[in-house]
Amino acid sequence: MSAPTLDAPRSRRQLTKNNFELNAWLFMRISGVVLIILVLGHLLIMNILDGGVHRINFAFVAGRWASPFWQIWDLLMLWLAMIHGCNGLRTIINDYASKEGTRLTLKGLLYCATVLVIALGTLVIFTFDPSIS
């Protein structure tokens, strides 16, 4: 019988089967950079310039979404912000919810809310009808 094989001391241990956490970490940074332009631009236009929120109404939205540029802007912002925020909250739940059951429940709720809101927002951008009444 041969002796059991041992890893060499200080050799790199395979802790997980994939690079999910590394990719999530990278995603937070890449989406963050893109969101700077999308989100701060959105806030500047919608909340600060030219009367801010006081000039926003249905007609204003219709005017913006007549342009594919703003449709794509809003769509990209929706997906990136929701996934970025969802992953951020996943980290926070993992940090504070120490009981397995609590953690799973909270993350289940988080994922449901995220999928629902992304679906709703996407549907609204694609099916917007300026002549609805």
Place this chain on the structure above:
Amino acid sequence: MAKSATGTLYRGHDGMWSWVAHRITGVLVFFFLLVHVTDTALVRISPEAYNDALELYKTPLVNLMEVGLVGAVLYHALNGVRIILSDFWAKGPKYQKSMLRSIIVVWLVVMIPGAYFMLLRTFQTLFGASS
């Protein structure tokens, strides 16, 4: 505050508070985003439904909360840049403290005129002689 010389360099210091604020603003903005996508979805019901909901955003109290939200997003974005630079720029960790001071200055420089423009209408309707 760490009391002993062997204590942590992190806990209770600006590095911790900037992280706490990043966390709180991130959560806050995420929950607002859930509400905001939903209120925007009212454009699929009728122009009136959407316009009615938007009236709420134009009331003085919610207008004030809007300043808070914009401030929270701006802090999160600026501090996010600081985190990214600390991770990827060789000199980032060395300058993280000066970067924190810089983002506070940028935040103030943007938020002071920003708050002025966001609240202008509310002040005019609340205190203006005529409108």
